[in-house]
Structure formats: structure tokens, C-alpha cells
Amino acid sequence: MRWKLLALDLDGTLLDQNGDVSEENAASVREAHASGTHVVLVSGRHHIRIMPILDRLGIHVPIISTNGCEIWSASGRLLDRRVLPWKDVETVHLLAFQHHVHYRAYCAEGVFDSEQRNHLAQMDYSWLKVLLKSGDDSSLSVAYERLLATGRLELTVYGSLGEPRQIDVQPKGTGKADALSKLCRMLDIRREEVVAIGDDRNDIGMLRFAGLGIAMANAPEDVRAAADEIAPHYLDSGVGRTIARLMRSATA
Known part of the structure; x- marks a missing residue:
């Protein structure tokens, strides 16, 4: 992939209605990770509730949790935390x-x-x-x-x-986009090299920040309007199908 970083929202995006990862989604994420692309899980969830998803994927990647208030390294080290006064x-x-x-x-x-x-x-x-x-x-x-x-x-x-x-x-000043920008600076990656995929209003900033912002077909209208492309519905393994398409395009 010519894209260097893939930022993935969880609920309504990577995860199905039961909070699990479909095999198609998991396989595509692992393939992107194996290709050398940085994969980042970006969620409103507490980081403790994200760890089982990493176990399901079978990879160690950075986490942006609680809507960008925390950034965790692939090794589980806290890189940044913003707290409410x-x-x-x-x-x-x-x-x-x-x-x-x-x-x-x-x-x-x-x-x-x-x-x-x-x-x-x-x-x-x-x-x-x-x-x-x-x-x-x-x-x-x-x-x-x-x-x-x-x-x-x-x-x-x-x-x-x-x-x-x-x-x-x-x-104030926190959000998924802000945290993703910080992580990109840490990894020396330009925003033009980022793909972000999400489905809800807390993803809008991230979709606009990325070089390629992709909203899920199940996203509200204003979220889809903020994106460059629309992915298939999350219940149809839209993330996996989108990653596979991007990888095919990069090798065509």
C-alpha cells in the first residue's frame, strides 16, 4: 500500500453488532500490517476494552483510546494522556x-x-x-x-x-484527529499518507485529517459528507473489503 498508516474506528466500523471482528476484516487488517503499513485502532472505548480486540487480530499495534485522550504504543506504553481539569x-x-x-x-x-x-x-x-x-x-x-x-x-x-x-x-482540544496527528508526528508520517475509516460523529475530524477519509455506509449523513469515499456496510465486512481494494490498487 502506498498509504503508510491505517486508522480504524471500532464500533460500527471494524466490529460487528456483537463487538467481534469478522474473519474477513481480521485477515485484511493482518495483511495490511504484514505489508509494513502502520495499523492504529482509534476508539471512544477505554483502552482496557480495546485489548481483547488486539488479541482477536493477533497483532500488536498502537491504540488511540477514549476519543483521543490517550495514545498507547504497540508495546502497551502510554505515550500521551489528556485529562479533564x-x-x-x-x-x-x-x-x-x-x-x-x-x-x-x-x-x-x-x-x-x-x-x-x-x-x-x-x-x-x-x-x-x-x-x-x-x-x-x-x-x-x-x-x-x-x-x-x-x-x-x-x-x-x-x-x-x-x-x-x-x-x-x-x-478542550482533544479528539481522534488531534491524537492521530500527534501519533503521525511520532512516527514521522504525513497526513497525506494516512487512511482513516469510521462511522460516527467522533470520527468526523479524523476523516477530514486523513489523506483518505472513508466513512462506512451505515454512517450518518453528515459523517459520510465529511469523507472522501464510502465503504460497504460494517455488517458486510466493509473494512476488510475496503483494505483489500486499497491493497489491490497499490499493486496494480
Whole structure:
């Protein structure tokens, strides 16, 4: 492949509806890796929940986790971490309480839900990202507006601003694109040499950053509009088929 780095989102992209990797996807990823192409898994997941996927693929590659808040080397060494300042953690915690919004909080120490005792009141944790969710669209909309007004946070809305399904809250200036850019500098790879494949709104920046941004056929319209190409549906092993096509083109 003339492409030097392949950045792959997980849920709705590389993984099927059961969170597994199809054999076609796995084979193509392994073939790209064996060819000398850098493969990077890029996900909103906590890095601990990404490790079993590496075991399934049978390769050791870098990981960008929690929407770009952490970068891990292929050997499992932490290369970069961005954390939420404590005052912003307090703000998110207060808003969740005031507006009856549930959250899933990601920190270096693990992942905690609002129903658990270990929650955002724990000052000694290194908080990375908070996923806000509620069955009440108006509560999430109010929380979004108040968080946006701080000017200190990176927010990703899933659904629409008027009817959000959930919101990712993370440190300002973080995201998959930012982390991918950092990793490219570490590896001395130009953005023009990057292929990125994803399916959701947290992938938009990454798709635009890459020399070739590819959205899955199952992606929302605005995500597909941000891409250069569209891959087959994730349930049809779209990632594997796309990688195979790119490799054929490189050797034609």
C-alpha cells in the first residue's frame, strides 16, 4: 500500500453488532500490517476494552483510546494522556445531578457509571471523558448548552442538537484527529499518507485529517459528507473489503 498508516474506528466500523471482528476484516487488517503499513485502532472505548480486540487480530499495534485522550504504543506504553481539569469534572458532575442526566465516566483507573459509588466526586482519579445520556432530550440539550458556554470543553453530540441521544465531554482540544496527528508526528508520517475509516460523529475530524477519509455506509449523513469515499456496510465486512481494494490498487 502506498498509504503508510491505517486508522480504524471500532464500533460500527471494524466490529460487528456483537463487538467481534469478522474473519474477513481480521485477515485484511493482518495483511495490511504484514505489508509494513502502520495499523492504529482509534476508539471512544477505554483502552482496557480495546485489548481483547488486539488479541482477536493477533497483532500488536498502537491504540488511540477514549476519543483521543490517550495514545498507547504497540508495546502497551502510554505515550500521551489528556485529562479533564478538576473544575470541569465538578461542572459535569453538578449538571448531571441537577438535570437528572446519567453518565459513564472514563478515567485512567477504569470506567464508572453514575449509579456506582465510584463516581465523578473522586478527586484523585485522572478523568478523561464523560459520556452523558438521558431519556429526556430537553435535559441533555440544557446540559449541552451549559457545558458549551464554559468554552473549556470538547463536546460531541450524537443524534441532533435538538434531540441529542448522548454527549461526549472531554478536554478542550482533544479528539481522534488531534491524537492521530500527534501519533503521525511520532512516527514521522504525513497526513497525506494516512487512511482513516469510521462511522460516527467522533470520527468526523479524523476523516477530514486523513489523506483518505472513508466513512462506512451505515454512517450518518453528515459523517459520510465529511469523507472522501464510502465503504460497504460494517455488517458486510466493509473494512476488510475496503483494505483489500486499497491493497489491490497499490499493486496494480
